[in-house]
Amino acid sequence: MFIVGVTGGIATGKSTLCAVFRENGIPVIDADAAARKVVEPGRRAWHRIKKEFGDAVFYDDGQLNREALGEIIFDSVEKRRKLNEITHQEIYGEMLWAAVRCFFQGKYTSHQFIVMDLPLLFESGTMLDFLHKIIVVTCEEDLQLQRLMERNSMSEAKAKKRISAQMSLERKCEQAHFVVENSGTIQDTREQVHTCAVISHTKDTSGLMNRIHSGHHVVSQKYRMRCNIHPPAGQGNRAHNKSPSSIHTYGQELKIRR
Ligand SMILES: CC(C)(COP(=O)(O)OP(=O)(O)OC[C@H]1O[C@@H](n2cnc3c(N)ncnc32)[C@H](O)[C@@H]1O)[C@@H](O)C(=O)NCCC(=O)NCCS
Ligand SMILES: Nc1ncnc2c1ncn2[C@@H]1O[C@H](COP(=O)(O)OP(=O)(O)OP(=O)(O)O)[C@@H](O)[C@H]1O
Structure with a gap:
């Protein structure tokens, strides 16, 4: 494969x-879908985003407010770099595991x-x-x-x-x-x-x-x-x-x- x-x-x-x-x-393994998964409440990236960007980028139920976070990171190279640092390894790890699953499931x-x-x-x-x-x-x-x-x-x-x-x-x-x-x-x-x-x-x-x-x-x-x-x-x-x-x-x- x-x-x-x-x-x-x-x-x-x-x-x-x-x-x-x-x-x-x-x-097809989709990075945007993996990116949504790794920021689900309680995941490591979710905790790190909370620490770095604060409560303002979350809804009351704990879900990430994507629009609010987008406003911040597309306005600042430094903030974007920080978010990438938090999420990218998690996203690519998730995608590689999905590829391994495809392999073992013979898909x-x-x-x-x-x-x-x-x-x-x-x-x-x-x-x-x-x-x-x-x-x-x-x-x-x-x-x-x-x-x-x-x-x-x-x-x-x-x-x-x-x-x-x-x-x-x-x-x-x-x-x-x-x-x-x-x-x-x-x-x-x-x-x-x-x-x-x-x-x-x-x-x-x-x-x-x-x-x-x-x-x-x-x-x-x-x-x-x-x-x-x-x-x-x-x-x-x-x-x-x-x-x-x-x-x-x-x-x-x-x-x-x-
Ligand atoms: C900032 C977030 C919350 C905005 O969410 P939103 O729902 O508005 O956009 P969505 O996730 O659907 O992304 C749409 C497109 O934006 C572009 N984009 C997303 N993140 C980034 C980034 N950090 N740098 C440059 N372009 C980006 C990509 O082309 C992506 O396909 C979200 O994009 C995010 O979590 N980004 C960081 C993770 C990431 O880099 N994802 C891209 C795939 S690795
Ligand atoms: N050939 C086309 N003709 C008309 N509309 C198109 C065409 N290709 C894509 N679109 C439209 O353009 C928009 C962007 O396309 P698409 O979502 O496939 O882009 P993408 O590269 O996956 O975007 P993202 O980087 O945000 O993930 C969508 O609304 C889609 O329906």
Whole structure:
């Protein structure tokens, strides 16, 4: 079994993409869900948040007031760093246990891999060593802002703050094995997932392994024109140790330095 990481910017479409994997029977382990679990009343992170941020970020029944905590941490790099320090190890621990459970329950057997939805994969770096391949979901920046504002009923100023709390989409794309461009319809996005063979070869294990090892990529033409794709040299982890390869994009070939 191996793990494929899905990352991207806030509201670029990670959950939308992961829903496609789920529909195809591929287990998805979600960092945002794990993050909710580790702050349940009485958990270690819950106690530490109480100590660090006080009662103002909790409701009377002890549940975390996510909105109040969000206001604080997206306004201050230092507070955000503190919250990350409290929660991240717990979140990733929870996710790795979920992967172990998948393994022992044989849930991966027809696909050979599971997916992890990791919004802060590159910012945190913690999970890079566990990933076999990385998919970055991106979209046009104005669409990202608009989708975030609509989904969260959020003002433009707040949405911009959240976006700027993360690494730029461009830098994330530079470090991906696959880039899925989600500026079009959800159907366009689905097609890219199937093209990148992560799903279509799931039943044919050898095919999947070959495709994944040979590094076929999906990058939309629109995206390529906007962004210069040049993954960094090996960074000492499995996900980044890639051999020279090329990308086939809508009939064209794009050479990639690795
Ligand atoms: C601050 C909190 C309470 C706000 O909750 P809220 O319900 O408004 O947002 P939600 O949890 O659904 O997160 C939505 C998105 O915000 C972004 N985000 C969340 N936390 C952070 C962070 N610390 N830094 C940058 N972006 C973040 C991610 O893209 C995430 O997918 C919550 O995001 C949280 O507990 N964050 C710390 C844990 C964390 O880093 N989670 C991200 C996955 S590891
Ligand atoms: N191709 C698309 N067309 C139209 N709307 C979309 C598309 N993809 C995603 N959306 C919408 O944009 C919003 C953000 O998408 P989604 O929740 O999948 O992003 P995310 O990256 O998982 O967000 P987060 O970082 O907050 O977890 C949602 O309301 C979703 O329904």
